[in-house]
Amino acid sequence: MLRSGDARALARAISTVENRSPGWSHLLKSLFPHTGKARVIGITGAPGAGKSTLVDQLARLYRKQDRSLGIIAVDPTSPYTGGAILGDRIRMQDHFADPGIYIRSMATRGSLGGLARTTADVATVLDASGRDVILIETVGVGQDEVDIVRLADITILILVPGMGDDVQTIKAGIMEIADIFAINKSDRDGAERVEREIRALQSLATRNDGWTPPIVKTVASEGKGIKELAAAVAEYESFLQKENRALQKSVENWRERLVEMLRDAMLEKARAQLGDGNIAELARDVAEHKRDPYTLVEEIAGRAEKPGSTPPSGGQ
Ligand SMILES: Nc1nc2c(ncn2[C@@H]2O[C@H](COP(=O)(O)OP(=O)(O)OP(=O)(O)O)[C@@H](O)[C@H]2O)c(=O)[nH]1
Numbered sequence: 001m002l003r004s005g006d007a008r009a010l011a012r013a014i015s016t017v018e019n020r021s022p023g024w025s026h027l028l029k030s031l032f033p034h035t036g037k038a039r040v041i042g043i044t045g046a047p048g049a050g051k052s053t054l055v056d057q058l059a060r061l062y063r064k065q066d067r068s069l070g071i072i073a074v075d076p077t078s079p080y081t082g083g084a085i086l087g088d089r090i091r092m093q094d095h096f097a098d099p100g101i102y103i104r105s106m107a108t109r110g111s112l113g114g115l116a117r118t119t120a121d122v123a124t125v126l127d128a129s130g131r132d133v134i135l136i137e138t139v140g141v142g143q144d145e146v147d148i149v150r151l152a153d154i155t156i157l158i159l160v161p162g163m164g165d166d167v168q169t170i171k172a173g174i175m176e177i178a179d180i181f182a183i184n185k186s187d188r189d190g191a192e193r194v195e196r197e198i199r200a201l202q203s204l205a206t207r208n209d210g211w212t213p214p215i216v217k218t219v220a221s222e223g224k225g226i227k228e229l230a231a232a233v234a235e236y237e238s239f240l241q242k243e244n245r246a247l248q249k250s251v252e253n254w255r256e257r258l259v260e261m262l263r264d265a266m267l268e269k270a271r272a273q274l275g276d277g278n279i280a281e282l283a284r285d286v287a288e289h290k291r292d293p294y295t296l297v298e299e300i301a302g303r304a305e306k307p308g309s310t311p312p313s314g315g316q
Pocket residue numbers: 045046047048049050051052053054076077078081084087139184185186187188218219220221222
C-alpha cells in the first residue's frame with residue numbers, strides 16, 4: 001500500500017515513526033531496503049528568507065517534469081513569524097489536490113527522538129514510498145538544522161539582501177554545507193553585494209570535492225530564477241554522479257548519523273537503567289562530593305551493557 005504511493009498509508013506510516021508508535025522500528029527496518037532512490041534536497045535559511053515560497057516554486061517546476069514529491073517543513077513556527085504554518089498551508093493549497101505531492105509539517109521542537117532523527121525517519125518513509133524528490137525546509141541556525149542538512153544529497157542555502165553582515169555571521173558550518181546559494185528577494189537592493197560577499201568567502205577556501213557552489217538570484221514570490229535554480233541543482237546532481245561522489249557523500253552522512261543513532265540508543269539504555277528520579281539523586285551525590293562522576297558514569301555504562309542488572313544506588 002505504502003509503496004504504491006497511497007497517501008493515507010503514507011500518512012499513517014509517517015505518524016507511526018514520528019510518534020514512535022508500536023511497530024515503528026520494524027516499519028523502518030522493512031522500508032530501508034526500498035530507499036536510496038529519492039533525491040533529497042535541503043532548503044535552509046534564516047526565518048522569513050523565503051524558503052517556503054521557494055519550495056513551493058520548485059515543487060511546481062518538478063511537478064511539470066512529472067516528478068513526484070515529498071515535502072517536509074521542519075519547525076516552520078519561528079518566534080519571528082508566528083503564523084508561518086498557516087501561511088504555508090494556504091500557499092501550498094494548490095498542491096493539495098495533487099497526489100504527486102505529499103506535504104508534512106513537523107512543528108514540534110524536541111520531538112521524540114530529536115528533531116533531526118525524526119526528520120530522517122520521515123524522509124526514509126517518503127523515499128520508500130517512491131517519491132522522486134524530497135524537499136526539506138529548515139531554518140538554518142541550530143545544531144538540529146545542521147544535522148537535518150546532513151540528510152540531504154543537495155543543500156540550498158538561501159540568503160537575502162539587506163540583512164547587513166548576514167554572510168559574515170553565517171556559521172562556517174552552514175557555509176560549508178551549502179552546495180548552492182540562492183539569493184532570494186533579489187528584487188530588493190543589495191543582491192549584488194551579497195553575491196560579492198559569497199564570492200569573497202569562496203575565494204578564501206575551496207571545498208575538498210572541488211565543487212564551487214553556484215550562486216543563483218531568485219525572486220521566489222514572482223517565480224523568477226527558479227528555472228536557473230533547478231538547473232544548478234541538476235548540475236550538482238550530475239557532478240555527484242561522477243567519480244562515485246554521491247556514494248562518498250552518503251558515506252560521510254551515514255558516518256554522522258550512525259554515531260548519532262548509537263548515542264541515542266546507548267543513552268536510552270542508560271536512562272532505562274536509571275529512571276528520572278535516580279539521576280537527580282546521583283547528581284546530588286556528585287554535587288555534594290559523595291561520589292566521583294567518573295566512576296559513576298563507568299558504572300552506569302557498564303551496567304547498561306548487561307541487561308537485567310540493577311541501577312546503582314544513591315550515596316550513603
Ligand atoms: N520581496 C520579496 N518577498 C518575498 C520573496 N520571496 C518570498 N517573499 C515573501 O517573504 C515572506 C516570507 O516568505 P516565506 O516563504 O514564508 O519564508 P520562510 O523562509 O519559509 O519563512 P519561515 O518558514 O517562517 O522561516 C512572505 O511574505 C513572502 O511572500 C521575494 O523574492 N521577494
